[in-house]
Amino acid sequence: MRAPNEIDFWRGFALLTIFINHVPGIVFERFTSRNFMLGDSAEMFVFLAGFSLRFVVGSSEKRAPLRNVAHRLLGRALEIYSAQILITMLALAILAGASLYLSQPALLDWHNASPVFHEPVETHIGLVLLTHQLGYFNILPLYVVLMTAAPLFAVLDRVSPWLLLAVSFAVWMGALVTGYNLPTWPIDGTWFFNPLGWQFIFVCGFLLARRDGPGGFARRHLKWIRILAIPFVLLGIVSAWHGYSPSPGHVPAPKLVFLFNKTFDSPARVLQFLCVAAVVHGLWARLPRWFAPVSEYFSRLGRNSLEVFCVCSVLSLCGQIAAYVYGGGIAKDTLVLSIGIIVMGLSAWLTEWRANARASSLRV
Amino acid sequence: MARKCARLLLASLSIAASLGFDARAQDAAAPKSDEPPPLSAQCQAPASDIAAPEPLPNFAAVLAAKKKARILAIGSSSTFGVGATSRSRNYPSQLREILAKALKGVDVEIINRGISGEVAATTADRLRTEVALNRPDLVLWQLGTNDALSRVPPEQFEATVRSTIAWLKADKIDVVLVGLQYTPKLARDKNYEEIRDTLFKISAQEGVLYIRRYDAMRFISQARAAPVLAQDDFHLNDLGYRCMAEHVAQAVIANLFVRRFRPTSSGLLP
Numbered sequence: 001m002r003a004p005n006e007i008d009f010w011r012g013f014a015l016l017t018i019f020i021n022h023v024p025g026i027v028f029e030r031f032t033s034r035n036f037m038l039g040d041s042a043e044m045f046v047f048l049a050g051f052s053l054r055f056v057v058g059s060s061e062k063r064a065p066l067r068n069v070a071h072r073l074l075g076r077a078l079e080i081y082s083a084q085i086l087i088t089m090l091a092l093a094i095l096a097g098a099s100l101y102l103s104q105p106a107l108l109d110w111h112n113a114s115p116v117f118h119e120p121v122e123t124h125i126g127l128v129l130l131t132h133q134l135g136y137f138n139i140l141p142l143y144v145v146l147m148t149a150a151p152l153f154a155v156l157d158r159v160s161p162w163l164l165l166a167v168s169f170a171v172w173m174g175a176l177v178t179g180y181n182l183p184t185w186p187i188d189g190t191w192f193f194n195p196l197g198w199q200f201i202f203v204c205g206f207l208l209a210r211r212d213g214p215g216g217f218a219r220r221h222l223k224w225i226r227i228l229a230i231p232f233v234l235l236g237i238v239s240a241w242h243g244y245s246p247s248p249g250h251v252p253a254p255k256l257v258f259l260f261n262k263t264f265d266s267p268a269r270v271l272q273f274l275c276v277a278a279v280v281h282g283l284w285a286r287l288p289r290w291f292a293p294v295s296e297y298f299s300r301l302g303r304n305s306l307e308v309f310c311v312c313s314v315l316s317l318c319g320q321i322a323a324y325v326y327g328g329g330i331a332k333d334t335l336v337l338s339i340g341i342i343v344m345g346l347s348a349w350l351t352e353w354r355a356n357a358r359a360s361s362l363r364v
Numbered sequence: 365m366a367r368k369c370a371r372l373l374l375a376s377l378s379i380a381a382s383l384g385f386d387a388r389a390q391d392a393a394a395p396k397s398d399e400p401p402p403l404s405a406q407c408q409a410p411a412s413d414i415a416a417p418e419p420l421p422n423f424a425a426v427l428a429a430k431k432k433a434r435i436l437a438i439g440s441s442s443t444f445g446v447g448a449t450s451r452s453r454n455y456p457s458q459l460r461e462i463l464a465k466a467l468k469g470v471d472v473e474i475i476n477r478g479i480s481g482e483v484a485a486t487t488a489d490r491l492r493t494e495v496a497l498n499r500p501d502l503v504l505w506q507l508g509t510n511d512a513l514s515r516v517p518p519e520q521f522e523a524t525v526r527s528t529i530a531w532l533k534a535d536k537i538d539v540v541l542v543g544l545q546y547t548p549k550l551a552r553d554k555n556y557e558e559i560r561d562t563l564f565k566i567s568a569q570e571g572v573l574y575i576r577r578y579d580a581m582r583f584i585s586q587a588r589a590a591p592v593l594a595q596d597d598f599h600l601n602d603l604g605y606r607c608m609a610e611h612v613a614q615a616v617i618a619n620l621f622v623r624r625f626r627p628t629s630s631g632l633l634p
Contacts, residue, residue: 110510187444
């Protein structure tokens with residue numbers, strides 16, 4: 001397994017934050033990044049996924065053959081799709097089981113689950129087509145779309161990274177201006193994470209991981225970018241701390257461009273995230289020695305992000321049910337968080353242990 | 365005392381409206397319409413159990429200015445319509461029929477954005493997107509049940525609701541809060557009661573129309589022979605959604621004619 005690194009560390013950090021944010025009402029919610037940023041851990045997670053894409057696609061000097069790249073990325077999309085179906089079915093069974101055990105029909109409603117139980121014919125088709133997503137179980141469908149589109153990003157990147165940036169920006173702006181989003185079915189509505197909006201921050205991660213093009217530009221001017229970024233970081237902190245978010249009636253058209261919208265990943269969220277990323281970049285390498293076990297823990301989560309994310313999603317649902325049964329409060333919330341930390345860590349360890357065992361049996 | 369008098373006056377106005385008196389004389393700016401539709405026999409409940417009067421000035425102005433009303437019904441399973449035999453029997457669909465009849469000549473459009481099991485904080489986020497994309501003239505926000513069940517602290521729930529009401533007011537969009545589901549099972553649940561009290565407090569302090577669904581449905585459940593709950597004893601059935609739609613329709617229409625009363629030096633004047 002690779003040694004702890006900055007990307008895995010932050011990805012692990014984002015995973016733990018996602019776990020906390022997915023247990024509504026938990027005390028620790030008020031300490032997560034969304035209290036200090038216009039965006040939240042989703043931006044970090046998607047940006048880092050884009051950053052990691054660079055390792056598959058390769059740099060300008062060391063290009064992986066395009067056919068291999070497409071094969072790997074589409075394989076990854078299928079893997080993520082399978083994970084989405086698996087955790088959705090687990091979540092439905094957990095809700096159904098809890099509802100039966102606790103004699104509480106209301107639990108069948110949680111997270112947009114009720115259409116599965118009340119309109120099963122249409123909704124099962126929707127689950128498979130990803131047009132019906134459970135609440136909090138809606139980020140993997142975005143990844144499926146991004147990974148399916150990733151070979152196209154790789155091709156554009158080879159032509160010119162600046163071309164990829166321009167195309168991605170145009171698609172993002174097109175979504176923001178027209179308000180277009182993928183529809184949901186059988187329930188009228190749209191995707192919680194609009195892939196046309198979120199692809200931009202993914203592509204940003206992909207391009208900034210490159211040592212030339214936009215990535216090279218950012219590296220060369222990091223000092224100045226940081227100086228310019230600090231006011232935006234502070235503004236975002238103040239704004240998030242005071243819960244400020246402009247209302248639709250107080251911004252000019254096209255409104256989504258000026259709102260702090262999560263579904264479309266509005267520019268304010270993206271810009272402030274990129275500023276925070278510029279400022280904290282390099283911090284990981286300077287962490288004190290006593291912090292190493294924590295760093296190791298987060299990196300391990302990050303190295304196995306898909307597996308840990310699946311466990312994290314299911315675990316947060318169990319945390320919500322526990323909150324329903326036993327109520328909230330600092331002691332119970334601490335217990336929920338501790339179980340989350342331990343189980344997520346164990347699942348990452350187990351994934352690596354299995355991978356190591358498989359590798360050594362192959363060697364034999 | 366003055367506030368109490370104003371409330372009494374408002375309550376009697378609302379009752380007059382619900383009894384079928386033509387209340388148009390109260391507000392010249394209000395659209396020409398029939399009186400609030402009478403409640404059907406199975407849905408009768410005391411006016412005080414349905415809603416305390418609060419004006420809907422922005423919605424009234426929109427109706428006076430144009431013959432089109434776009435209403436956004438947002439919330440969770442009761443908006444989506446779990447328990448109804450079909451989605452055409454959920455409360456927003458039935459409400460559209462009632463309002464189209466009651467507000468003659470007004471083209472009523474209702475956008476249903478109910479996602480079952482959602483807590484208020486998530487709905488509040490979606491509300492911003494929906495308002496930006498659809499620019500509704502009135503928002504019907506059904507909330508509270510899932511926050512109570514998810515054990516969201518009442519003060520956190522309150523902060524979410526208040527901040528949302530604040531920006532909707534600033535954007536000149538009236539909002540109607542549609543309260544918690546009634547179910548005998550949760551009648552003694554402490555969180556459930558706290559969230560209900562919180563909603564009541566917010567609506568009174570913010571001057572926002574609040575449909576006391578829990579109280580109205582409890583009254584009907586206990587007083588009538590016809591069941592309003594679905595087989596699961598939690599969601600409403602078709603009749604329950606009919607009553608919910610009638611209560612919302614009546615409160616909305618009655619309150620189109622109510623103007624904000626403010627104590628002045630010469631007494632209570634509209």
